[in-house]
Amino acid sequence: MHARRFGTPWVTRGVAAVGALVLLTGLTGPASAGDSRATGASHAGSRQAHQPKGHQHKHHKRPKGQKIGAGFFGMWAPSLDTGYPTVPVKALDLSSNGVYWRSIETSPGHYDFTNLDALVAQAQAHHAKPLLVLGATPNFYASVLDLHPASTQMPPIDAWKSYVQAVVDRYGASIEYEIWPEPNIIGNWSGTPQQLASLVAAASQIIHGQAPQAVVVSPAMVLRLKFEQRWMKSFFAQKVGGHRIGSYVDAVGIDPYPPADGTPETSAGYVTLARRIMKKYKVSAPVWNMEINYGVLGAHQLVSTLPMQTQASYVVRTYLLNAAANVKRVYWLIWHYQPTLGVQLLDEDNTTISKAGVAYQTVHQWLTGSTVRSCTSKKHHLYACELTSAHHDAWVYWTTQGKARIRVPHGTRHLETMTGGQRRVVAGHKLKVTQAPVFLHH
16 A cells, blocks of 8 residues: 555555544553663563463553653665665664565575665664564465465465574564565455464564564554454454464554545544554554555555645654554654655655654654653644653644644743744743644743
């Protein structure tokens, strides 16, 4: 459906509207967003290699809010050698870098890691954690009796295991592993949820057996359409070896793209929906947002980029709402000018940082080291997020449409805009708020 997908990318087949989220509060997972293992793997070292990870989860009293570390901020970057991101990034999704299974295993049993080695080295040189999506069945493992594209077919399980073993033998816990991209859309997976679950369980057991601290991410699901939501439910209803499939993964991947005219608040509704599905099937792993942008029409259609002020606003609102919803990582699509996307972090020269890119830097500064207590929707389409840190309390305000007025919170003296502007404010005075988020602090 989207840029990393090896089937028919950017396909839009209608929408299933989900209401904007009214209140997003922390539902903390096993580890913080700043954990170098990027959450969910905190108990891995104590688990037997043959056991699914979820059986080691323990329930603790959950603190209110989520403290944001640098590992919260992820990025897609297709040109790491010539165009490494110049904004803060601590996690890289390698899906746009040509390293699916079919590009690594060039003939049965023969693996070429040249490209992946270089990408991992580049990421590590910048102190970023690379994530590899394992899927895409090579042509030589496809069935000639199956009319579906080779890359979407269920592979022979022994070939899958051998491939996963070769990858984890080479990289261990130095990279993170997502099993398959968006299997609940046409063009990426033609097998059943049960077959996919068998791949997840097999890969998880191999990866955790070799590298207990490695992070395994479930196949990322899209949620816009009813059948996609049913598919996610069916997948997490599966059991392998008598254990729910959710117990084999350390993070649940979702791609919460809204409709083409959707907003970050619309996307946040899909995060809530994913959590409902997870609760139903007793999945306790943290949520990762594996891919997000806005204004996508589908089928490689070019789009008119959103107004620059809107682009910048969407970036800031996305990271704030995900932080408040206790999403542990957010990968922005993409560090490259891409005319099929509505929000561009770079100008067309692929070098100059856009206003949206500046907004990314700004929200990174606002959030890193802070605890996001909540983001609450108030009257007149007004959102208010409460942040705390060791140094001060802070608030971020914006509207989803029109304007609103607030009273500057007690003790507040400074206002920052989403593009770095600053000015003084007076506590108790009225302040006009628009769709451009503002950051108020002591």
